[in-house]
Amino acid sequence: xxxxxxxxxxxxxxxxxxxxxxxxxxxxxxxxxxxxxxxxxxxxxxxxxxxxxxxxxxxxxxxxxxxxxxxxxxxxxxxxxxxxxxxxxxxxxxxxxxxxxxxxxxxxxxxxxxxxxxxxxxxxxxxxxxxxxxxxxxxxxxxxxxxxxxxxxxxxxxxxxxxxxxxxxxxxxxxxxxxxxxxx
Numbered sequence: 001x002x003x004x005x006x007x008x009x010x011x012x013x014x015x016x017x018x019x020x021x022x023x024x025x026x027x028x029x030x031x032x033x034x035x036x037x038x039x040x041x042x043x044x045x046x047x048x049x050x051x052x053x054x055x056x057x058x059x060x061x062x063x064x065x066x067x068x069x070x071x072x073x074x075x076x077x078x079x080x081x082x083x084x085x086x087x088x089x090x091x092x093x094x095x096x097x098x099x100x101x102x103x104x105x106x107x108x109x110x111x112x113x114x115x116x117x118x119x120x121x122x123x124x125x126x127x128x129x130x131x132x133x134x135x136x137x138x139x140x141x142x143x144x145x146x147x148x149x150x151x152x153x154x155x156x157x158x159x160x161x162x163x164x165x166x167x168x169x170x171x172x173x174x175x176x177x178x179x180x181x182x183x184x
Contacts, residue, residue: 086123
């Protein structure tokens with residue numbers, strides 16, 4: 001029975017992968033290619049027209065607004081405090097958003113408590129791939145986090161941050177189709 005199930009799943013994967021490559025020019029992991037991202041977002045109570053890859057992990061209290069994108073292999077950890085993500089937000093692949101950390105707890109041999117804090121990412125923000133958003137951070141509207149950044153401080157509206165730890169490296173100017181990024 002196990003071998004039959006394995007063969008069935010392998011055949012399903014090959015068929016689905018072929019369709020995805022032919023139709024969309026992409027090859028995805030089995031779970032991300034098989035399950036509907038928009039349906040999952042709906043089941044999680046996220047906003048209309050929002051999608052979340054099946055490989056993304058969601059813990060605890062997480063809310064996401066309309067027309068947002070949660071990429072593959074992300075972690076949204078609202079297990080200790082809420083994580084709130086607005087509308088028209090792109091969370092790229094591999095981003096981790098944490099509502100807690102245990103650094104001081106580990107360093108103190110368990111004597112210091114873990115840090116806990118809600119995370120808010122307001123409307124119209126972009127968080128680049130492989131970035132980490134620390135607990136307690138508030139990213140204001142229309143801001144950009146560059147890829148591979150560690151954000152451990154609040155980000156003002158219309159600010160571009162990057163690095164580890166992230167620092168301001170530019171600003172967002174304009175509106176609508178005239179919006180642009182200006183780097184320092």
